[in-house]
Amino acid sequence: MLKTVAGNSLQGRLLRRIFAICIIAIAVTFLTVYTQMDRSLDMLRDRTVEEQARDLSAYLVPGRSVNKAAFALPDRIRLFYAKAGPAYQYLVRDKGGQILFRSPYAYASYFPAVPAQDGKFNFVGPSGYAFKGYALRETLGGNDYDIEVAQTTRAAGMMSDQISDSFMRHLVWIGLPFCLALLYIIMSTVRRSFGPLAAAAREVGRVSITAPELQVREEELPDEIVPFIKAINFSFRRLAKSLREQKELTANLAHELRTPLSVLKTNIEMQGKTPQSAKILRDVDAMIKLVNQMLDMTRLEYADTIEMKDVDLSSILSQVCQDLWPLFLKAHRELRVSGVDAPVTVRGDQDLIYRAIRNVLDNALEHSPAKTPVEVSLSGCAIRVRDHGATIPEGLREKIFDRLQRAPSAASRAGAGLGLSIVARTMEIHGGRAGLEPAAGEGNVFLLDFGTAQGRKAAA
Amino acid sequence: MRILLVEDNRRLSEAVQESLMKAGFEVDPVHDGDGALAAASGQQYDAVVLDLGLPDMDGIEVLKKLRARRDTVPVLILTARDALSDRVDGLNKGADDYLVKPFETEELVARLKAVLRRPARALDAVLTLNNLSFDTISREAVVGASRLGLSRRETDLLEQLIRASDKIVTKKAIESRLYSYEEKGSVNSVEVLVHRLRKKLLAQEAGIEIHTLRGIGYMMTGSKEC
Ligand SMILES: Nc1ncnc2c1ncn2[C@@H]1O[C@H](COP(=O)(O)OP(=O)(O)O)[C@@H](O)[C@H]1O
Ligand SMILES: [Mg+2]
Numbered sequence: 001m002l003k004t005v006a007g008n009s010l011q012g013r014l015l016r017r018i019f020a021i022c023i024i025a026i027a028v029t030f031l032t033v034y035t036q037m038d039r040s041l042d043m044l045r046d047r048t049v050e051e052q053a054r055d056l057s058a059y060l061v062p063g064r065s066v067n068k069a070a071f072a073l074p075d076r077i078r079l080f081y082a083k084a085g086p087a088y089q090y091l092v093r094d095k096g097g098q099i100l101f102r103s104p105y106a107y108a109s110y111f112p113a114v115p116a117q118d119g120k121f122n123f124v125g126p127s128g129y130a131f132k133g134y135a136l137r138e139t140l141g142g143n144d145y146d147i148e149v150a151q152t153t154r155a156a157g158m159m160s161d162q163i164s165d166s167f168m169r170h171l172v173w174i175g176l177p178f179c180l181a182l183l184y185i186i187m188s189t190v191r192r193s194f195g196p197l198a199a200a201a202r203e204v205g206r207v208s209i210t211a212p213e214l215q216v217r218e219e220e221l222p223d224e225i226v227p228f229i230k231a232i233n234f235s236f237r238r239l240a241k242s243l244r245e246q247k248e249l250t251a252n253l254a255h256e257l258r259t260p261l262s263v264l265k266t267n268i269e270m271q272g273k274t275p276q277s278a279k280i281l282r283d284v285d286a287m288i289k290l291v292n293q294m295l296d297m298t299r300l301e302y303a304d305t306i307e308m309k310d311v312d313l314s315s316i317l318s319q320v321c322q323d324l325w326p327l328f329l330k331a332h333r334e335l336r337v338s339g340v341d342a343p344v345t346v347r348g349d350q351d352l353i354y355r356a357i358r359n360v361l362d363n364a365l366e367h368s369p370a371k372t373p374v375e376v377s378l379s380g381c382a383i384r385v386r387d388h389g390a391t392i393p394e395g396l397r398e399k400i401f402d403r404l405q406r407a408p409s410a411a412s413r414a415g416a417g418l419g420l421s422i423v424a425r426t427m428e429i430h431g432g433r434a435g436l437e438p439a440a441g442e443g444n445v446f447l448l449d450f451g452t453a454q455g456r457k458a459a460a
Numbered sequence: 461m462r463i464l465l466v467e468d469n470r471r472l473s474e475a476v477q478e479s480l481m482k483a484g485f486e487v488d489p490v491h492d493g494d495g496a497l498a499a500a501s502g503q504q505y506d507a508v509v510l511d512l513g514l515p516d517m518d519g520i521e522v523l524k525k526l527r528a529r530r531d532t533v534p535v536l537i538l539t540a541r542d543a544l545s546d547r548v549d550g551l552n553k554g555a556d557d558y559l560v561k562p563f564e565t566e567e568l569v570a571r572l573k574a575v576l577r578r579p580a581r582a583l584d585a586v587l588t589l590n591n592l593s594f595d596t597i598s599r600e601a602v603v604g605a606s607r608l609g610l611s612r613r614e615t616d617l618l619e620q621l622i623r624a625s626d627k628i629v630t631k632k633a634i635e636s637r638l639y640s641y642e643e644k645g646s647v648n649s650v651e652v653l654v655h656r657l658r659k660k661l662l663a664q665e666a667g668i669e670i671h672t673l674r675g676i677g678y679m680m681t682g683s684k685e686c
Pocket of ligand 1: 359363364365367368387389390392400405406407408416417418419420421444
């Protein structure tokens with residue numbers, strides 16, 4: 001399977017970048033809105049003094065005497081200016097600069113006698129507060145009057161602070177769910193878009209060397225991935241080809257080696273039975289055994305190319321027993337088999353299983369004393385081979401399954417110590433276990449357990 | 461007894477030919493599939509020893525072609541292929557026996573003799589093994605001049621074992637041949653039957669042994685001493 005290196009995931013990288021971009025975009029938007037709002041608040045403040053001036057101008061009316069204007073402020077407005085204290089001020093002067101009307105707290109001396117062209121003015125009041133003001137020229141009955149309104153910037157600032165506070169609160173309440181929704185949508189969109197990639201990865205993992213079509217399906221994949229999959233498929237094809245060639249080579253090698261060994265053996269046998277020829281024959285047999293075991297080991301090296309099928313453990317065991325029985329008969333040894341009446345299905349390679357059992361049975365025949373029987377049984381998915389030889393000491397029980405490991409007592413016998421390592425490896429490949437237990441009384445029990453998980457007993 | 465030996469490796473062919481001739485067979489060696497088919501159609505052989513890896517065609521093809529033209533000559537496959545599937549395939553395609561290289565000459569001769577004992581064609585065949593002969597028509601088993609006096613089931617068992625002499629006959633095969641479905645209840649009935657047959661053969665000094673592979677089946681062989 002494909003492994004994701006932390007921080008190296010395309011999806012993660014993309015998500016991180018999109019998130020960063022989103023956060024920057026949101027921040028920029030927020031800042032823009034905020035400054036924009038501040039500016040409009042400023043304008044609002046400006047307009048406020050301007051409007052106040054205009055408001056007030058409406059109440060400037062011609063007076064009873066000529067050249068005298070009257071200021072008919074409603075009580076409501078008069079009260080406002082009275083209550084606001086120095087924060088809001090106004091005054092009205094005539095052309096000569098004479099103050100005609102004023103709010104109670106107006107800092108009259110700070111107001112410009114002659115207003116600027118645009119009407120705007122600023123001053124700092126006696127207590128240090130800054131003031132912003134506006135002067136409006138009004139003509140009434142041929143006379144010009146200046147209506148001047150001032151207001152502390154603090155009042156204006158306070159107002160804008162309040163507004164921006166509530167704006168922020170709104171922003172959080174509206175913005176947070178919006179951001180979360182955005183996050184979710186981005187994440188699910190990215191996930192969805194990467195779906196085909198993950199599917200392709202699963203597909204690549206699913207393809208096994210032994211599958212008949214060693215190919216990842218290219219349909220339904222996004223165009224960007226297809227070149228990768230094509231490349232993978234190409235190397236899969238090459239791999240399959242070279243594995244096939246390796247396997248064939250091994251098989252051919254088996255053939256090529258067995259035939260000359262047959263010639264050798266037949267020719268020696270034709271010399272007639274002499275002590276000398278018997279000795280040579282034993283050596284040839286040892287060599288044949290070694291060649292066979294080496295071929296088995298080569299096959300086990302290419303475990304990936306082994307095709308697992310449903311096989312009947314019971315009939316394989318029965319076959320091994322039938323094939324080896326003549327050797328037992330020749331040695332006047334008894335072979336007892338049990339548990340092979342009903343089929344027991346496991347997933348595996350029947351030739352590998354056959355030879356694993358055979359190796360154990362060969363050992364029982366070879367390494368246990370004459371006249372003693374050997375018992376073979378199948379129960380569940382476990383095969384047991386029990387002999388009545390000397391019990392293998394505890395310290396050796398694990399070791400003899402290693403390559404080239406033999407008990408000192410076996411030194412005089414033919415064999416290289418490969419048999420049980422082949423057995424152990426075969427069991428490993430089948431998800432099972434090879435083990436050795438002391439038998440009750442004297443002897444050994446070799447266990448080939450194919451595991452309860454993979455076995456299911458079929459009805460006979 | 462004339463044997464057709466089909467083996468492409470000249471050295472092995474020569475060696476096998478020599479050892480078979482020593483054992484009293486006449487041997488015609490050929491080295492490819494076409495040669496084998498030509499030889500087999502020109503002459504009636506008693507048995508064919510067939511290698512599977514031939515230069516021009518697979519030995520299994522030769523076997524299939526032989527069987528297709530209704531040639532029932534016993535065929536013993538001799539091959540370097542030791543896979544179970546190859547063996548099953550060979551036997552299914554009509555081979556009579558299967559021997560994996562490298563083999564013992566003694567083993568080859570014994571198997572060949574066993575194969576030759578099985579009369580596939582002869583209707584009036586009398587099967588013999590050591591002192592025992594069994595007439596497949598009259599269904600009578602005779603040792604020397606005296607009849608064995610077997611029951612019907614014992615006779616059936618004897619026939620099954622002698623036809624497959626030197627080969628294992630499974631208990632299952634015996635049961636399905638001897639007993640109808642309902643009768644299979646008694647588990648050790650085959651054992652009892654074998655025991656009785658063995659005793660009768662021994663009493664008459666037939667020179668026959670019935671070996672037991674406990675849990676699997678039985679094999680009939682001629683005793684070595686005879
Ligand atoms: N049934 C047995 N009884 C006693 N010793 C055994 C038995 N099976 C295996 N052994 C010991 O385990 C060793 C390793 O066995 P194996 O790997 O088959 O190698 P080899 O048979 O070629 O020596 C043998 O040499 C022998 O000492
Ligand atoms: Mg061994």
